[in-house]
Amino acid sequence: MKLLLVFLLAAIPICCYASSNCHAMDNVVAQTINSSVSVAEYQGVVKSYAFLPYDRKAVAKLKQCFLDQSEETLANVKVMMEIIY
Numbered sequence: 001m002k003l004l005l006v007f008l009l010a011a012i013p014i015c016c017y018a019s020s021n022c023h024a025m026d027n028v029v030a031q032t033i034n035s036s037v038s039v040a041e042y043q044g045v046v047k048s049y050a051f052l053p054y055d056r057k058a059v060a061k062l063k064q065c066f067l068d069q070s071e072e073t074l075a076n077v078k079v080m081m082e083i084i085y
């Protein structure tokens with residue numbers, strides 16, 4: 001599961017490059033790793049960009065997975081995303 005998440009996150013900058021819509025991607029990433037954003041709010045954010053065909057349930061699971069992580073893990077993800085960019 002963790003590996004899958006890493007792949008998903010790694011795909012984000014690729015989409016960003018392909019669509020030259022980096023600001024939107026930055027925002028989605030920020031919302032993904034922000035533990036004060038609820039699943040419902042997150043779905044709204046993803047929907048407003050709809051950069052990929054997506055499955056609402058999959059989006060909810062992804063967000064829930066991040067909500068289940070500790071602040072420390074989220075901080076690590078943030079660092080990792082900065083390295084990828």
Ligand SMILES: *[C@@H]1O[C@H](CO)[C@@H](O)[C@H](O)[C@H]1NC(C)=O
Pocket residue numbers: 030034035036037
């Ligand atoms: C997380 O989201 C909340 C609510 O949208 C926002 O007020 C806060 O600034 C965000 N925190 C970070 C670190 O982006």
